[in-house]
């Protein structure tokens with residue numbers, strides 16, 4: 001997989017534009033409210049790691065094609081990594097034709113003291129988009145537009161990546177670049193001297209265990225939200241260290257092997 005050049009992950013201007021989401025889930029069309037459109041809150045939710053725990057979105061291959069999800073969609077971080085197709089709808093004045101595909105990589109926090117523009121409060125289904133993505137589906141001045149969206153399979157290049165952080169007594173794994181449904185519901189880890197150890201979802205997509213696995217080759221067993229489980233065998237050599245990332249070599253989408261690279 002060709003990673004983006006270092007230049008790309010110095011500061012990119014991220015003007016976050018809010019988009020009101022009409023509820024069309026999994027391609028099932030629902031009534032989209034019209035005329036219920038407000039100004040963009042102009043919140044900036046690009047804050048380094050973000051609530052999913054992903055680090056540098058450019059280096060991780062997500063780029064600008066990402067969004068921050070409101071409480072109703074975020075599902076306490078279980079939705080992190082899911083992919084959506086979005087089109088602007090029912091607003092001929094501001095909508096542009098065509099659609100975008102984004103990966104959920106962050107959380108749009110609710111603000112319960114606000115009385116208007118409460119896009120990210122439950123039960124609103126709402127995404128914050130980068131300006132670059134917003135401009136692919138709507139005119140700049142719109143700020144907030146109703147949209148239609150649906151979950152789509154995530155198409156990722158190369159294998160699932162596993163970032164290892166924490167310390168010997170608190171091993172923390174961040175899987176990213178996940179294809180298929182993209183969102184993970186269970187992770188297990190195996191040292192080559194242990195059996196499978198169930199990891200606990202800590203925050204975002206960080207999965208943890210207190211079992212000490214230093215000095216052992218590591219394998220991972222990942223289950224995505226659709227129930228598909230894959231084993232990523234001997235992903236990290238016994239010399240693995242905290243702060244390192246390893247390529248799981250395979251992914252959840254079909255034909256993933258043809259994308260494999262270092």
Ligand SMILES: *[C@@H]1O[C@H](CO)[C@@H](O)[C@H](O)[C@H]1NC(C)=O
Pocket residue numbers: 111112113114115
């Ligand atoms: C929440 O909304 C209130 C009222 O608009 C505002 O004063 C406050 O700064 C907001 N809090 C955050 C964390 O954005």
Ligand SMILES: *[C@@H]1O[C@H](CO)[C@@H](O)[C@H](O)[C@H]1NC(C)=O
Pocket residue numbers: 192193216217238
């Ligand atoms: C675990 O992996 C290490 C390093 O590859 C190897 O030396 C050792 O024999 C393996 N142990 C088992 C039980 O497979």
